[in-house]
Amino acid sequence: MKASGFQYARPSSLEEACALLAEHGSDARVLAGGQSMFATLNLRLSAPSLLIDINRIEALKGIVLAEDASHVRIGALVRHAETASSPLVEQHLPLLHMAMRHVAHPAVRNRGTTCGSLALADPSAEMPACAITLDALLVLQSRDGGVREVPAVDYFFGLYETARQDDEILIEALYPACQPQEVFGFDELARRHGDFAMVGVALRASYAGGIISDLRLTTFGTDPMPILSTAAAALAQGQAWSVALGEEIARAAVAELNPDHNHFGSPEVKRLQAAALIRRVLAATFGAPADSTIPYGASHG
Ligand SMILES: Cc1cc2nc3c(=O)[nH]c(=O)nc-3n(C[C@H](O)[C@H](O)[C@H](O)COP(=O)(O)OP(=O)(O)OC[C@H]3O[C@@H](n4cnc5c(N)ncnc54)[C@H](O)[C@@H]3O)c2cc1C
Structure with missing residues (x-):
């Protein structure tokens, strides 16, 4: 099967992406790695009128250790492959490093994003469970720079159901860095x-x-x-x-x-x-x- 027709936008800033999402509401979907999205489109399990491709937004890239080493930030465009091979993740987030070995196959890992997995909330996916276990904060942004941090325990609440509103983009996940004991x-x-x-x-x-x-x-x-x-x-x-x-x-x-x-x-x-x-x-x-x-x-x- 093929997907229904849809419009496609490729904003280069977060502000632009949030504005588009606010304007189109539940008719629009964020496109990250597309590894889950295209399957649902082609099977016609979802038929959004607009795809907002966030892949050009520089601000969403990167894995960063906070200056005080208290947490690691994983941006919304970090691919599973980058998380899996990151020395920062290996050193400061050993649980994610262990779990990443089990996430999908190389072709999927090269495009699929770690935050996309949190956004989708598949019950059999590894990343939501790790986020809950590590007490991560999921950072959501909507139009006009409105940002809120949701603890992972409050973010997932049902089958593919999360606390993210239709007009919000998951911009990053913040994981507490591991402590010696x-x-x-x-x-x-x-x-x-x-x-x-x-x-x-x-x-x-x-x-x-x-x-x-x-x-x-x-x-x-x-x-x-x-x-x-x-x-x-x-x-x-x-x-x-x-x-x-x-x-x-x-x-x-x-x-x-x-x-x-x-x-x-x-x-x-x-x-x-x-x-x-x-x-x-x-x-x-x-x-x-x-x-x-x-x-x-x-x-x-
Ligand atoms: C063959 C195959 C095997 C797989 N095996 C596994 C596995 O073992 N474990 C596993 O965890 N996953 C697995 N996956 C899923 C894969 O990890 C996906 O890539 C991931 O779940 C979604 O990430 P994505 O970047 O591709 O998101 P997309 O496919 O682009 O998006 C998925 C959904 O999340 C939303 N979304 C994505 N990013 C954001 C964001 N930043 N803000 C708001 N909404 C967003 C989209 O609108 C869409 O509804 C598999 C996929 C395939 C095709």
């Missing part, structure tokens, strides 16, 4: 490496003197949006690692999931896969690898 874990199950996750887990915690604190454990791929486990955080607070604790956390985190039945399997299968993956990520982060055999022969992405 922090540890990170990431893993996912996918049919083939680089495919969207069937189930994935992202983890960040403080780990000093053998004691876990401030655990943020996010499961994605199971529910319409990534789920940050409050039960896992409560159970782990002030505890030393043990396999028994891992079991307890996995059980509690899975109880907070509400998986749908879809082509990847039944809710029961997804809960089993999530539990195994959570145990695996916890053990890899805090202790010796646990026996986290994945049921039903799913491959380890």
